[in-house]
Amino acid sequence: MYNDNMIKNHKEFLKNVKKRNRLILITQVGLLVLAILAWELAARFNLIDTFLTSSPSAIWKLFIKYITAGSLFHHIGISVVETIVGFLAGTILGIIIAIGLWWSDFWAKVLDPYLVILNSLPKTALAPIIIIWVGAGYSGIIVTAISISIVVTIMNMHASFKSVDSDKIRLLNTFGASKSQILTKLILPGSIPNLISTIKISIGLSWVGVIVGEFLVSKAGIGYLIVYGSQVFKLDIVMMAVVILALISALMYKIIAVVEKKFLNWIE
Amino acid sequence: MNDKKIVEINNLEFTYYTLEGETKALTDINLDIYHNEIIGIVGPSGCGKSTLLSMISGLIKPSNGEIKINGNIVDKPLKNIGYMFQKDHLFEWRNILNNVTIGLEIQGKLNQKVIDNAKKMLVNYGLGDFMYSYPHQLSGGMRQRAALIRTLLLEPDLLLLDEPFSALDYQTRLAISDEIGLILKKENKTAIMVTHDIAEAISLSDRIVILTNRPGTIKDIIDIELSYQGERSPIKAREAPEFRQYFNRIWKELDIHV
Numbered sequence: 001m002y003n004d005n006m007i008k009n010h011k012e013f014l015k016n017v018k019k020r021n022r023l024i025l026i027t028q029v030g031l032l033v034l035a036i037l038a039w040e041l042a043a044r045f046n047l048i049d050t051f052l053t054s055s056p057s058a059i060w061k062l063f064i065k066y067i068t069a070g071s072l073f074h075h076i077g078i079s080v081v082e083t084i085v086g087f088l089a090g091t092i093l094g095i096i097i098a099i100g101l102w103w104s105d106f107w108a109k110v111l112d113p114y115l116v117i118l119n120s121l122p123k124t125a126l127a128p129i130i131i132i133w134v135g136a137g138y139s140g141i142i143v144t145a146i147s148i149s150i151v152v153t154i155m156n157m158h159a160s161f162k163s164v165d166s167d168k169i170r171l172l173n174t175f176g177a178s179k180s181q182i183l184t185k186l187i188l189p190g191s192i193p194n195l196i197s198t199i200k201i202s203i204g205l206s207w208v209g210v211i212v213g214e215f216l217v218s219k220a221g222i223g224y225l226i227v228y229g230s231q232v233f234k235l236d237i238v239m240m241a242v243v244i245l246a247l248i249s250a251l252m253y254k255i256i257a258v259v260e261k262k263f264l265n266w267i268e
Numbered sequence: 269m270n271d272k273k274i275v276e277i278n279n280l281e282f283t284y285y286t287l288e289g290e291t292k293a294l295t296d297i298n299l300d301i302y303h304n305e306i307i308g309i310v311g312p313s314g315c316g317k318s319t320l321l322s323m324i325s326g327l328i329k330p331s332n333g334e335i336k337i338n339g340n341i342v343d344k345p346l347k348n349i350g351y352m353f354q355k356d357h358l359f360e361w362r363n364i365l366n367n368v369t370i371g372l373e374i375q376g377k378l379n380q381k382v383i384d385n386a387k388k389m390l391v392n393y394g395l396g397d398f399m400y401s402y403p404h405q406l407s408g409g410m411r412q413r414a415a416l417i418r419t420l421l422l423e424p425d426l427l428l429l430d431e432p433f434s435a436l437d438y439q440t441r442l443a444i445s446d447e448i449g450l451i452l453k454k455e456n457k458t459a460i461m462v463t464h465d466i467a468e469a470i471s472l473s474d475r476i477v478i479l480t481n482r483p484g485t486i487k488d489i490i491d492i493e494l495s496y497q498g499e500r501s502p503i504k505a506r507e508a509p510e511f512r513q514y515f516n517r518i519w520k521e522l523d524i525h526v
Contacts, residue, residue, distance in 0.1 A: 167353050174325055174351040175371040175422070185374065189361045266361045266402040 054235045059243065062236045076244060079210055079222040082138060083252075086145025087206035091199060093146065094153025101154070102161040102187065103179070119155055123148045124212045136217035145209030149202035156201075160194035161187050193267060196260045200253065207249055222248075274338060274426055274458045275301035275324065281332035282319055292483035293319050297333070299477065299486065301426075301460065306452060308469035309462045311479030312524055317462040320484070321428045324460065325351050338425060347375060350424035352432045356415035358403040364390065365399045368418040375422070382421070389417050393451070409440040416448055420455060427452065429461040433468065442503070445472060449502040466522075470494075470514045471502035478521050488521055490514065 036056050042048045043055030050058065066072035101108040126147055131140040164187055172182050214223025222241050229237030280297035283290050293316040301307055311317050322328045324335055326345040335342045337349070358367045369386050372378045390399050393413055395406075403411055412432065419427060432448070433441045449472045452459050463469050469476050470492055478488045494500075494508035505511065 165355075165357065167355065168357045168359075170327060171351065171353060171357050172370075172374060173327055174345050174349065175374040176345050176347050177374045181374055185370065186359070190359070192361065266363075266404070 051233075052235060054239045058236050059240045062240050066240070072244075075220050075222055075225055075241075076248065078138075078220045079214065079245075080248065082141050082210045082213070082221065083145060083203070083206050086142045086209055087149060087199075087203050089142070090146040090149040090206060091153055091202060094150045094202075095157055095195075097150075097154050098157035098161060099183065101158045102183075108158065115151065115155060118151045123151070124208070127209070127212050127216060131213065131216055140217060141210055141213030141221075144213040145206045148209035148212075149205040152205060153198055153202050156194060156198040157191060160191040160198075164190050193264060196256065196264070200256055203252055203256065204249065207245070211245070272303040273300055274303055274305075275299070275460070276336040276339075277324075277333070278336075279333035280320075280323065280330050280335065282316065282323060282328075283331045294485070295483040296485045299489075301458060303458055304456055305474045306449075306459045306461065306472055308473030308476040309460060309479065310464065310466060310469050310476060310518060310522065311484060312481050312522060313464065315479045315482055316484035317479060318430055320479075321351070321430050321460065321462055324426075325349050325428055347422065348425040350419035350422055350427045352415060352419055352427065352429045354431045355435050356403075356408075356411040358411055358414060358418075360403055363400045363402055364395060364406070364414050367403065368414055368421055371418060371422045386417070386421055389421065390414075393417060393447075407440070408436045409444045412436060412444050413447070416451065420451075420457075425458065427457050427459040429459060429463075431463055432461070434464070441468075446502040453500070466515055466518050467506065467511075468502075470511060470518070471505040476514075476518065478518060490518065 039048075039053070040056045043050045043053065043057075063072070101111065127144045130144050130147060134140040134143045168186055168190075169182055172186055177185070210221070211223040211226070214221040215227050218224040218227075222245050225241040226238050229235065229241065277297055277299040280294060281292070282294040283292050285291075297320065299307075309317050309320065319328070323330050324337075324342065326342045326349070329343065337346060340346075358364075359370065362370065365383075365386060368390065369378060369383060372382050372386075387396075387399060390396055393416075395410060395414060395417070398406055398410065398414075403414075406414065412435075415432075433445050436444060445468055452472075461469070461472060473492055476490045476492060477486055478490070479485065480487045492514060494505050494510050496504045496508050
């Protein structure tokens with residue numbers, strides 16, 4: 001009897017948790033729907049100037065037009081490829097440099113002030129220089145993306161490498177481990193959780209680099225759509241590009257979160 | 269007791285340097301340790317107990333004097349020494365089986381035979397069901413047991429235990445120190461254990477070395493002979509009538525003022 005009661009109480013508890021979660025989701029979706037609806041209605045009744053704000057239905061129509069013309073996927077594809085290439089190159093290079101700094105404490109100390117300055121510098125300021133040096137094409141945009149994301153990767157990963165418990169290193173030393181064994185058996189695997197949180201930051205920064213790069217020089221891409229739309233005063237295009245950008249970067253973030261959950265089952 | 273000398277420490281001295289100057293941590297340490305012995309090292313905090321272990325393990329070099337293990341001078345980490353730390357230092361991303369075999373993996377000795385041996389040992393010491401679990405799924409005592417298996421799999425001639433139970437809560441600590449004491453005897457191991465727990469030292473050790481304040485030097489070496497029925501175990505040792513006398517004697521010799 002007592003047991004039955006417990007099961008019943010637990011069911012009740014689970015039901016309440018579920019109910020609350022559902023309410024949160026409904027409210028989240030509701031807020032979005034409400035905002036879009038208000039925007040659309042305000043546009044229909046001329047409460048806002050659609051020349052400046054566009055409207056959801058106009059954006060949707062434009063979206064369909066771009067899709068049927070096939071050019072939208074071209075723009076998205078170019079920006080996504082630039083971002084992923086920039087992000088991957090920035091992450092790999094950043095990890096290699098961080099390993100170098102971990103390996104040589106002398107050079108880590110020597111380079112420390114330079115990294116601090118590079119980190120505090122708004123790296124978008126470098127974009128025009130990079131594009132002049134590297135060239136006004138995809139490569140210039142990708143290098144801009146790398147330059148924006150790499151410093152955070154270097155600093156976060158180096159800090160992560162150094163935060164590994166020194167007694168764990170001593171333990172491997174008692175087994176007679178070499179420095180490269182310490183790196184591959186302890187330092188690198190132990191830094192995977194930090195790597196994933198760094199990736200979450202650097203993928204966003206890589207997008208910043210790509211969009212800034214495309215603002216400066218490009219013939220296609222989401223950044224190009226935004227600049228083009230604003231120059232011809234077609235806010236529909238700008239708004240559509242921004243919405244697409246938001247959706248894609250949210251999707252990328254989600255993918256990383258799924259990967260994290262799948263591979264890090266050893267974390268509590 | 270066997271007469272085979274495992275460790276020989278002669279006129280050992282250690283000085284370390286900081287920006288403020290030099291500090292003599294240990295001086296004039298002479299000690300022989302024989303096969304199958306468990307030596308307890310107690311001393312006031314900061315007397316260089318852990319430094320002594322680090323030197324025996326070859327992780328740091330003595331400033332003066334020498335340490336010989338099986339007749340060979342220690343000048344780098346030796347593969348026949350096992351070291352156990354305060355914390356278990358299991359790697360969170362490896363399951364228990366891969367954790368206990370990491371030493372073998374580093375030394376390039378990993379093969380099916382040693383893996384089977386590791387599995388057998390995990391089963392023998394009550395971790396059979398947790399072979400493929402990750403460390404965070406185990407209790408503190410089980411983790412420390414896994415750490416011991418990791419050390420024993422390398423079949424060390426000498427085990428160095430650096431306050432191996434101090435990170436555990438009191439009950440677990442009693443249970444696991446009892447268990448590990450039995451394992452060490454059963455596997456015929458020679459061990460040096462640093463501890464600040466006098467009772468733990470008496471219950472596990474055959475001899476206890478008392479160090480003085482810094483610079484640490486050997487004040488006394490006490491042979492522990494307890495009367496008990498049947499096989500010796502650390503818990504039984506605590507019930508022996510001599511236990512209290514040893515405790516008081518060591519406490520007095522430590523001469524701790526707060």
